[in-house]
Amino acid sequence: MIRIGFVTCVQLGLSCMEALYEAGGQLSFAMTLEDDQAVNKSGRVYLDEFCAERDIPLQKSRHVNNQDVIDAIGEYQLDWLFIIGWSQIASSQVLNAPKRGVLGMHPTLLPTGRGRAAIPWAILKGLDKTGVTLFKLDTGVDTGPIVDQVEIPLSTSTDAGMLYDLVDEAHVALMKKVVPALMADELVLREQVDRLATEWPGRKPEDGEINLSGSVYDAERLVRAVTRPYPGAFALVDGKRYVIWRAEISDIDDGSFGLQFADGFLKALEYEVVA
Structure with a gap:
Protein backbone atom coordinates (compact mmCIF):
# COMPACT_ATOMS: atom_id res chain seq x y z
CA MET A 1 0.00 0.00 0.00
CA ILE A 2 1.22 3.48 -0.89
CA ARG A 3 1.69 5.54 2.25
CA ILE A 4 1.00 9.27 1.95
CA GLY A 5 1.58 12.18 4.32
CA PHE A 6 0.30 15.75 4.23
CA VAL A 7 1.69 19.06 5.51
CA THR A 8 -0.58 22.11 5.73
CA CYS A 9 -2.03 24.72 8.08
CA VAL A 10 -4.54 26.51 5.82
CA GLN A 11 -8.02 25.84 4.47
CA LEU A 12 -6.78 25.18 0.95
CA GLY A 13 -4.61 22.33 2.24
CA LEU A 14 -7.44 20.91 4.33
CA SER A 15 -9.73 21.06 1.29
CA CYS A 16 -7.15 19.04 -0.63
CA MET A 17 -6.98 16.50 2.20
CA GLU A 18 -10.76 16.18 2.08
CA ALA A 19 -10.62 15.78 -1.71
CA LEU A 20 -8.04 13.02 -1.36
CA TYR A 21 -10.40 11.05 0.86
CA GLU A 22 -13.40 11.77 -1.37
CA ALA A 23 -11.44 10.27 -4.27
CA GLY A 24 -10.71 7.08 -2.34
CA GLY A 25 -7.30 7.88 -0.92
CA GLN A 26 -6.07 7.84 2.65
CA LEU A 27 -3.30 9.38 4.72
CA SER A 28 -0.77 7.70 6.97
CA PHE A 29 0.52 10.92 8.56
CA ALA A 30 -0.17 14.65 8.78
CA MET A 31 1.91 17.55 10.03
CA THR A 32 0.90 21.09 10.95
CA LEU A 33 2.15 24.02 12.99
CA GLU A 34 1.86 24.31 16.74
CA ASP A 35 -1.47 25.82 17.80
CA ASP A 36 0.10 29.15 18.79
CA GLN A 37 1.79 29.71 15.42
CA ALA A 38 0.42 31.73 12.48
CA VAL A 39 -2.83 32.40 14.33
CA ASN A 40 -3.47 35.48 12.15
CA LYS A 41 -2.49 33.81 8.88
CA SER A 42 -5.19 34.06 6.22
CA GLY A 43 -7.10 30.79 6.02
CA ARG A 44 -5.41 29.30 9.10
CA VAL A 45 -7.05 26.02 10.15
CA TYR A 46 -6.43 23.23 12.65
CA LEU A 47 -6.32 19.60 11.55
CA ASP A 48 -7.12 17.93 14.89
CA GLU A 49 -10.74 17.04 14.18
CA PHE A 50 -10.16 15.87 10.61
CA CYS A 51 -7.27 13.64 11.66
CA ALA A 52 -9.00 12.27 14.78
CA GLU A 53 -12.06 11.25 12.77
CA ARG A 54 -9.89 9.30 10.32
CA ASP A 55 -7.31 8.01 12.78
CA ILE A 56 -4.48 9.90 11.06
CA PRO A 57 -1.37 10.44 13.23
CA LEU A 58 -0.96 14.23 13.56
CA GLN A 59 2.42 15.79 14.29
CA LYS A 60 2.71 19.44 15.36
CA SER A 61 6.04 21.18 14.93
CA ARG A 62 7.33 24.71 14.65
CA HIS A 63 9.11 24.05 11.35
CA VAL A 64 8.80 21.43 8.64
CA ASN A 65 12.59 21.01 8.61
CA ASN A 66 12.82 20.08 12.29
CA GLN A 67 14.32 16.70 13.07
CA ASP A 68 11.11 15.44 14.70
CA VAL A 69 9.29 15.86 11.37
CA ILE A 70 12.04 14.11 9.41
CA ASP A 71 12.02 11.27 11.95
CA ALA A 72 8.24 10.95 11.66
CA ILE A 73 8.40 10.68 7.86
CA GLY A 74 10.74 7.74 8.30
CA GLU A 75 8.76 6.23 11.16
CA TYR A 76 5.55 6.15 9.10
CA GLN A 77 7.45 4.90 6.05
CA LEU A 78 5.92 7.49 3.74
CA ASP A 79 6.14 7.04 -0.01
CA TRP A 80 4.89 10.54 -0.85
CA LEU A 81 4.49 13.72 1.18
CA PHE A 82 2.24 16.59 0.09
CA ILE A 83 3.16 20.13 1.15
CA ILE A 84 0.39 22.59 0.25
CA GLY A 85 -0.34 26.09 1.51
CA TRP A 86 2.88 26.21 3.49
CA SER A 87 5.26 29.20 3.66
CA GLN A 88 8.34 27.41 5.04
CA ILE A 89 10.78 26.11 2.42
CA ALA A 90 11.44 22.39 2.76
CA SER A 91 15.08 21.40 3.07
CA SER A 92 16.74 18.79 0.88
CA GLN A 93 16.65 16.49 3.89
CA VAL A 94 12.86 16.71 3.95
CA LEU A 95 12.60 16.37 0.17
CA ASN A 96 14.62 13.16 0.32
CA ALA A 97 12.91 11.69 3.39
CA PRO A 98 9.85 10.07 1.70
CA LYS A 99 10.66 7.08 -0.47
CA ARG A 100 9.31 8.63 -3.68
CA GLY A 101 9.47 12.32 -2.86
CA VAL A 102 7.48 15.42 -1.97
CA LEU A 103 4.58 16.81 -4.01
CA GLY A 104 3.42 20.41 -4.17
CA MET A 105 1.10 22.58 -6.24
CA HIS A 106 1.79 25.83 -8.05
CA PRO A 107 -0.96 28.12 -9.42
CA THR A 108 0.30 28.34 -13.00
CA LEU A 109 0.72 25.97 -15.92
CA LEU A 110 4.39 25.22 -15.33
CA PRO A 111 6.92 25.82 -16.74
CA THR A 112 5.08 29.11 -17.36
CA GLY A 113 5.09 31.39 -14.35
CA ARG A 114 7.68 29.96 -12.02
CA GLY A 115 8.08 32.18 -8.99
CA ARG A 116 5.73 34.57 -7.23
CA ALA A 117 2.45 36.51 -7.56
CA ALA A 118 0.93 33.99 -9.94
CA ILE A 119 -2.63 35.32 -9.81
CA PRO A 120 -1.87 39.02 -10.48
CA TRP A 121 0.65 38.22 -13.21
CA ALA A 122 -1.72 35.93 -15.11
CA ILE A 123 -4.15 38.86 -15.40
CA LEU A 124 -1.52 41.54 -16.00
CA LYS A 125 -0.02 39.53 -18.85
CA GLY A 126 -3.41 39.17 -20.51
CA LEU A 127 -3.22 35.39 -20.67
CA ASP A 128 -6.22 33.51 -22.05
CA LYS A 129 -5.66 30.67 -19.58
CA THR A 130 -3.73 29.73 -16.48
CA GLY A 131 -4.05 26.76 -14.15
CA VAL A 132 -2.64 24.70 -11.34
CA THR A 133 0.24 22.24 -11.60
CA LEU A 134 0.95 19.29 -9.31
CA PHE A 135 4.67 18.57 -9.39
CA LYS A 136 7.46 16.89 -7.49
CA LEU A 137 9.45 19.36 -5.44
CA ASP A 138 13.18 19.65 -5.91
CA THR A 139 15.73 22.20 -4.69
CA GLY A 140 14.90 24.65 -7.50
CA VAL A 141 12.03 27.15 -7.63
CA ASP A 142 9.05 25.38 -9.24
CA THR A 143 11.41 23.34 -11.43
CA GLY A 144 10.51 19.75 -10.54
CA PRO A 145 8.86 17.17 -12.83
CA ILE A 146 5.13 17.55 -13.46
CA VAL A 147 2.51 15.03 -12.35
CA ASP A 148 -0.59 16.69 -13.84
CA GLN A 149 -2.30 20.01 -14.48
CA VAL A 150 -5.76 21.60 -14.51
CA GLU A 151 -6.40 24.55 -16.81
CA ILE A 152 -8.38 27.66 -15.86
CA PRO A 153 -9.73 29.82 -18.73
CA LEU A 154 -9.39 33.58 -18.31
CA SER A 155 -11.47 36.37 -19.80
CA THR A 156 -11.15 40.13 -20.04
CA SER A 157 -13.42 40.42 -16.99
CA THR A 158 -11.56 37.99 -14.69
CA ASP A 159 -10.28 39.72 -11.58
CA ALA A 160 -7.99 38.57 -8.79
CA GLY A 161 -10.83 37.62 -6.45
CA MET A 162 -12.48 35.45 -9.10
CA LEU A 163 -9.20 33.82 -10.06
CA TYR A 164 -8.27 33.22 -6.43
CA ASP A 165 -11.45 31.17 -5.99
CA LEU A 166 -10.93 29.35 -9.28
CA VAL A 167 -7.38 28.43 -8.27
CA ASP A 168 -8.66 26.95 -5.01
CA GLU A 169 -11.27 24.92 -6.90
CA ALA A 170 -8.60 23.73 -9.34
CA HIS A 171 -6.41 22.50 -6.45
CA VAL A 172 -9.28 20.30 -5.27
CA ALA A 173 -10.12 19.10 -8.79
CA LEU A 174 -6.49 18.22 -9.47
CA MET A 175 -6.20 16.31 -6.21
CA LYS A 176 -9.27 14.23 -7.07
CA LYS A 177 -7.92 13.67 -10.57
CA VAL A 178 -4.58 12.20 -9.50
CA VAL A 179 -5.56 10.20 -6.39
CA PRO A 180 -6.42 6.94 -8.22
CA ALA A 181 -3.02 6.83 -9.94
CA LEU A 182 -1.30 7.95 -6.75
CA MET A 183 -2.81 5.17 -4.64
CA ALA A 184 -2.12 2.59 -7.38
CA ASP A 185 1.53 3.74 -7.55
CA GLU A 186 1.05 4.61 -11.22
CA LEU A 187 2.02 8.28 -11.26
CA VAL A 188 3.84 9.28 -14.44
CA LEU A 189 6.11 12.31 -14.07
CA ARG A 190 7.38 14.39 -16.99
CA GLU A 191 10.30 16.75 -16.85
CA GLN A 192 9.67 20.44 -17.43
CA VAL A 193 11.02 21.92 -20.65
CA ASP A 194 13.35 24.57 -19.27
CA ARG A 195 13.64 26.49 -22.55
CA LEU A 196 9.90 27.20 -22.32
CA ALA A 197 10.07 28.40 -18.72
CA THR A 198 9.17 31.91 -17.62
CA GLU A 199 9.82 33.38 -14.19
CA TRP A 200 7.49 35.87 -12.54
CA PRO A 201 8.89 38.12 -9.81
CA GLY A 202 7.25 38.98 -6.53
CA ARG A 203 5.12 42.10 -6.28
CA LYS A 204 4.83 44.78 -3.61
Whole structure:
Protein backbone atom coordinates (compact mmCIF):
# COMPACT_ATOMS: atom_id res chain seq x y z
CA MET A 1 0.00 0.00 0.00
CA ILE A 2 1.22 3.48 -0.89
CA ARG A 3 1.69 5.54 2.25
CA ILE A 4 1.00 9.27 1.95
CA GLY A 5 1.58 12.18 4.32
CA PHE A 6 0.30 15.75 4.23
CA VAL A 7 1.69 19.06 5.51
CA THR A 8 -0.58 22.11 5.73
CA CYS A 9 -2.03 24.72 8.08
CA VAL A 10 -4.54 26.51 5.82
CA GLN A 11 -8.02 25.84 4.47
CA LEU A 12 -6.78 25.18 0.95
CA GLY A 13 -4.61 22.33 2.24
CA LEU A 14 -7.44 20.91 4.33
CA SER A 15 -9.73 21.06 1.29
CA CYS A 16 -7.15 19.04 -0.63
CA MET A 17 -6.98 16.50 2.20
CA GLU A 18 -10.76 16.18 2.08
CA ALA A 19 -10.62 15.78 -1.71
CA LEU A 20 -8.04 13.02 -1.36
CA TYR A 21 -10.40 11.05 0.86
CA GLU A 22 -13.40 11.77 -1.37
CA ALA A 23 -11.44 10.27 -4.27
CA GLY A 24 -10.71 7.08 -2.34
CA GLY A 25 -7.30 7.88 -0.92
CA GLN A 26 -6.07 7.84 2.65
CA LEU A 27 -3.30 9.38 4.72
CA SER A 28 -0.77 7.70 6.97
CA PHE A 29 0.52 10.92 8.56
CA ALA A 30 -0.17 14.65 8.78
CA MET A 31 1.91 17.55 10.03
CA THR A 32 0.90 21.09 10.95
CA LEU A 33 2.15 24.02 12.99
CA GLU A 34 1.86 24.31 16.74
CA ASP A 35 -1.47 25.82 17.80
CA ASP A 36 0.10 29.15 18.79
CA GLN A 37 1.79 29.71 15.42
CA ALA A 38 0.42 31.73 12.48
CA VAL A 39 -2.83 32.40 14.33
CA ASN A 40 -3.47 35.48 12.15
CA LYS A 41 -2.49 33.81 8.88
CA SER A 42 -5.19 34.06 6.22
CA GLY A 43 -7.10 30.79 6.02
CA ARG A 44 -5.41 29.30 9.10
CA VAL A 45 -7.05 26.02 10.15
CA TYR A 46 -6.43 23.23 12.65
CA LEU A 47 -6.32 19.60 11.55
CA ASP A 48 -7.12 17.93 14.89
CA GLU A 49 -10.74 17.04 14.18
CA PHE A 50 -10.16 15.87 10.61
CA CYS A 51 -7.27 13.64 11.66
CA ALA A 52 -9.00 12.27 14.78
CA GLU A 53 -12.06 11.25 12.77
CA ARG A 54 -9.89 9.30 10.32
CA ASP A 55 -7.31 8.01 12.78
CA ILE A 56 -4.48 9.90 11.06
CA PRO A 57 -1.37 10.44 13.23
CA LEU A 58 -0.96 14.23 13.56
CA GLN A 59 2.42 15.79 14.29
CA LYS A 60 2.71 19.44 15.36
CA SER A 61 6.04 21.18 14.93
CA ARG A 62 7.33 24.71 14.65
CA HIS A 63 9.11 24.05 11.35
CA VAL A 64 8.80 21.43 8.64
CA ASN A 65 12.59 21.01 8.61
CA ASN A 66 12.82 20.08 12.29
CA GLN A 67 14.32 16.70 13.07
CA ASP A 68 11.11 15.44 14.70
CA VAL A 69 9.29 15.86 11.37
CA ILE A 70 12.04 14.11 9.41
CA ASP A 71 12.02 11.27 11.95
CA ALA A 72 8.24 10.95 11.66
CA ILE A 73 8.40 10.68 7.86
CA GLY A 74 10.74 7.74 8.30
CA GLU A 75 8.76 6.23 11.16
CA TYR A 76 5.55 6.15 9.10
CA GLN A 77 7.45 4.90 6.05
CA LEU A 78 5.92 7.49 3.74
CA ASP A 79 6.14 7.04 -0.01
CA TRP A 80 4.89 10.54 -0.85
CA LEU A 81 4.49 13.72 1.18
CA PHE A 82 2.24 16.59 0.09
CA ILE A 83 3.16 20.13 1.15
CA ILE A 84 0.39 22.59 0.25
CA GLY A 85 -0.34 26.09 1.51
CA TRP A 86 2.88 26.21 3.49
CA SER A 87 5.26 29.20 3.66
CA GLN A 88 8.34 27.41 5.04
CA ILE A 89 10.78 26.11 2.42
CA ALA A 90 11.44 22.39 2.76
CA SER A 91 15.08 21.40 3.07
CA SER A 92 16.74 18.79 0.88
CA GLN A 93 16.65 16.49 3.89
CA VAL A 94 12.86 16.71 3.95
CA LEU A 95 12.60 16.37 0.17
CA ASN A 96 14.62 13.16 0.32
CA ALA A 97 12.91 11.69 3.39
CA PRO A 98 9.85 10.07 1.70
CA LYS A 99 10.66 7.08 -0.47
CA ARG A 100 9.31 8.63 -3.68
CA GLY A 101 9.47 12.32 -2.86
CA VAL A 102 7.48 15.42 -1.97
CA LEU A 103 4.58 16.81 -4.01
CA GLY A 104 3.42 20.41 -4.17
CA MET A 105 1.10 22.58 -6.24
CA HIS A 106 1.79 25.83 -8.05
CA PRO A 107 -0.96 28.12 -9.42
CA THR A 108 0.30 28.34 -13.00
CA LEU A 109 0.72 25.97 -15.92
CA LEU A 110 4.39 25.22 -15.33
CA PRO A 111 6.92 25.82 -16.74
CA THR A 112 5.08 29.11 -17.36
CA GLY A 113 5.09 31.39 -14.35
CA ARG A 114 7.68 29.96 -12.02
CA GLY A 115 8.08 32.18 -8.99
CA ARG A 116 5.73 34.57 -7.23
CA ALA A 117 2.45 36.51 -7.56
CA ALA A 118 0.93 33.99 -9.94
CA ILE A 119 -2.63 35.32 -9.81
CA PRO A 120 -1.87 39.02 -10.48
CA TRP A 121 0.65 38.22 -13.21
CA ALA A 122 -1.72 35.93 -15.11
CA ILE A 123 -4.15 38.86 -15.40
CA LEU A 124 -1.52 41.54 -16.00
CA LYS A 125 -0.02 39.53 -18.85
CA GLY A 126 -3.41 39.17 -20.51
CA LEU A 127 -3.22 35.39 -20.67
CA ASP A 128 -6.22 33.51 -22.05
CA LYS A 129 -5.66 30.67 -19.58
CA THR A 130 -3.73 29.73 -16.48
CA GLY A 131 -4.05 26.76 -14.15
CA VAL A 132 -2.64 24.70 -11.34
CA THR A 133 0.24 22.24 -11.60
CA LEU A 134 0.95 19.29 -9.31
CA PHE A 135 4.67 18.57 -9.39
CA LYS A 136 7.46 16.89 -7.49
CA LEU A 137 9.45 19.36 -5.44
CA ASP A 138 13.18 19.65 -5.91
CA THR A 139 15.73 22.20 -4.69
CA GLY A 140 14.90 24.65 -7.50
CA VAL A 141 12.03 27.15 -7.63
CA ASP A 142 9.05 25.38 -9.24
CA THR A 143 11.41 23.34 -11.43
CA GLY A 144 10.51 19.75 -10.54
CA PRO A 145 8.86 17.17 -12.83
CA ILE A 146 5.13 17.55 -13.46
CA VAL A 147 2.51 15.03 -12.35
CA ASP A 148 -0.59 16.69 -13.84
CA GLN A 149 -2.30 20.01 -14.48
CA VAL A 150 -5.76 21.60 -14.51
CA GLU A 151 -6.40 24.55 -16.81
CA ILE A 152 -8.38 27.66 -15.86
CA PRO A 153 -9.73 29.82 -18.73
CA LEU A 154 -9.39 33.58 -18.31
CA SER A 155 -11.47 36.37 -19.80
CA THR A 156 -11.15 40.13 -20.04
CA SER A 157 -13.42 40.42 -16.99
CA THR A 158 -11.56 37.99 -14.69
CA ASP A 159 -10.28 39.72 -11.58
CA ALA A 160 -7.99 38.57 -8.79
CA GLY A 161 -10.83 37.62 -6.45
CA MET A 162 -12.48 35.45 -9.10
CA LEU A 163 -9.20 33.82 -10.06
CA TYR A 164 -8.27 33.22 -6.43
CA ASP A 165 -11.45 31.17 -5.99
CA LEU A 166 -10.93 29.35 -9.28
CA VAL A 167 -7.38 28.43 -8.27
CA ASP A 168 -8.66 26.95 -5.01
CA GLU A 169 -11.27 24.92 -6.90
CA ALA A 170 -8.60 23.73 -9.34
CA HIS A 171 -6.41 22.50 -6.45
CA VAL A 172 -9.28 20.30 -5.27
CA ALA A 173 -10.12 19.10 -8.79
CA LEU A 174 -6.49 18.22 -9.47
CA MET A 175 -6.20 16.31 -6.21
CA LYS A 176 -9.27 14.23 -7.07
CA LYS A 177 -7.92 13.67 -10.57
CA VAL A 178 -4.58 12.20 -9.50
CA VAL A 179 -5.56 10.20 -6.39
CA PRO A 180 -6.42 6.94 -8.22
CA ALA A 181 -3.02 6.83 -9.94
CA LEU A 182 -1.30 7.95 -6.75
CA MET A 183 -2.81 5.17 -4.64
CA ALA A 184 -2.12 2.59 -7.38
CA ASP A 185 1.53 3.74 -7.55
CA GLU A 186 1.05 4.61 -11.22
CA LEU A 187 2.02 8.28 -11.26
CA VAL A 188 3.84 9.28 -14.44
CA LEU A 189 6.11 12.31 -14.07
CA ARG A 190 7.38 14.39 -16.99
CA GLU A 191 10.30 16.75 -16.85
CA GLN A 192 9.67 20.44 -17.43
CA VAL A 193 11.02 21.92 -20.65
CA ASP A 194 13.35 24.57 -19.27
CA ARG A 195 13.64 26.49 -22.55
CA LEU A 196 9.90 27.20 -22.32
CA ALA A 197 10.07 28.40 -18.72
CA THR A 198 9.17 31.91 -17.62
CA GLU A 199 9.82 33.38 -14.19
CA TRP A 200 7.49 35.87 -12.54
CA PRO A 201 8.89 38.12 -9.81
CA GLY A 202 7.25 38.98 -6.53
CA ARG A 203 5.12 42.10 -6.28
CA LYS A 204 4.83 44.78 -3.61
CA PRO A 205 1.87 47.01 -2.70
CA GLU A 206 3.56 49.99 -4.36
CA ASP A 207 3.54 48.09 -7.67
CA GLY A 208 -0.19 48.78 -7.70
CA GLU A 209 0.29 52.46 -8.60
CA ILE A 210 -1.57 53.34 -11.79
CA ASN A 211 0.51 55.03 -14.49
CA LEU A 212 -1.58 58.09 -15.33
CA SER A 213 0.56 58.71 -18.43
CA GLY A 214 -0.05 55.21 -19.73
CA SER A 215 -2.98 53.41 -21.35
CA VAL A 216 -6.47 53.13 -19.90
CA TYR A 217 -6.39 49.46 -20.89
CA ASP A 218 -3.29 48.80 -18.80
CA ALA A 219 -4.87 50.65 -15.89
CA GLU A 220 -8.08 48.62 -16.07
CA ARG A 221 -6.09 45.39 -16.18
CA LEU A 222 -4.06 46.47 -13.16
CA VAL A 223 -7.24 47.17 -11.18
CA ARG A 224 -8.49 43.64 -11.91
CA ALA A 225 -5.09 42.07 -11.18
CA VAL A 226 -4.56 43.50 -7.71
CA THR A 227 -8.06 43.90 -6.34
CA ARG A 228 -9.08 42.04 -3.18
CA PRO A 229 -7.61 39.90 -1.66
CA TYR A 230 -4.59 41.96 -2.77
CA PRO A 231 -3.78 45.56 -1.73
CA GLY A 232 -5.48 47.20 -4.71
CA ALA A 233 -4.55 49.57 -7.52
CA PHE A 234 -4.17 53.22 -6.60
CA ALA A 235 -3.66 56.68 -8.03
CA LEU A 236 -2.45 59.89 -6.43
CA VAL A 237 -4.83 62.69 -7.38
CA ASP A 238 -4.69 66.20 -5.90
CA GLY A 239 -2.59 64.96 -3.01
CA LYS A 240 -5.00 62.15 -2.15
CA ARG A 241 -4.52 58.41 -2.59
CA TYR A 242 -7.45 56.72 -4.33
CA VAL A 243 -7.58 52.93 -4.10
CA ILE A 244 -9.71 51.56 -6.92
CA TRP A 245 -11.22 48.11 -6.38
CA ARG A 246 -13.43 47.88 -9.45
CA ALA A 247 -13.45 49.92 -12.65
CA GLU A 248 -14.56 49.91 -16.26
CA ILE A 249 -13.43 51.66 -19.41
CA SER A 250 -15.84 54.33 -20.63
CA ASP A 251 -15.92 56.46 -23.77
CA ILE A 252 -17.08 59.51 -21.85
CA ASP A 253 -16.59 61.15 -18.48
CA ASP A 254 -20.11 61.11 -17.02
CA GLY A 255 -19.14 63.09 -13.94
CA SER A 256 -18.48 60.12 -11.67
CA PHE A 257 -15.02 59.64 -10.20
CA GLY A 258 -12.49 58.16 -12.54
CA LEU A 259 -9.18 58.70 -14.28
CA GLN A 260 -8.69 60.29 -17.68
CA PHE A 261 -6.10 58.77 -20.01
CA ALA A 262 -5.07 59.73 -23.52
CA ASP A 263 -6.93 56.71 -24.91
CA GLY A 264 -10.00 56.63 -22.68
CA PHE A 265 -11.67 57.21 -19.33
CA LEU A 266 -11.44 54.71 -16.47
CA LYS A 267 -14.64 54.91 -14.43
CA ALA A 268 -14.23 53.83 -10.82
CA LEU A 269 -17.10 51.57 -9.78
CA GLU A 270 -15.75 50.92 -6.27
CA TYR A 271 -13.03 52.95 -4.62
CA GLU A 272 -11.91 54.53 -1.38
CA VAL A 273 -9.75 57.47 -0.37
CA VAL A 274 -7.02 56.63 2.11
CA ALA A 275 -4.66 58.93 4.00
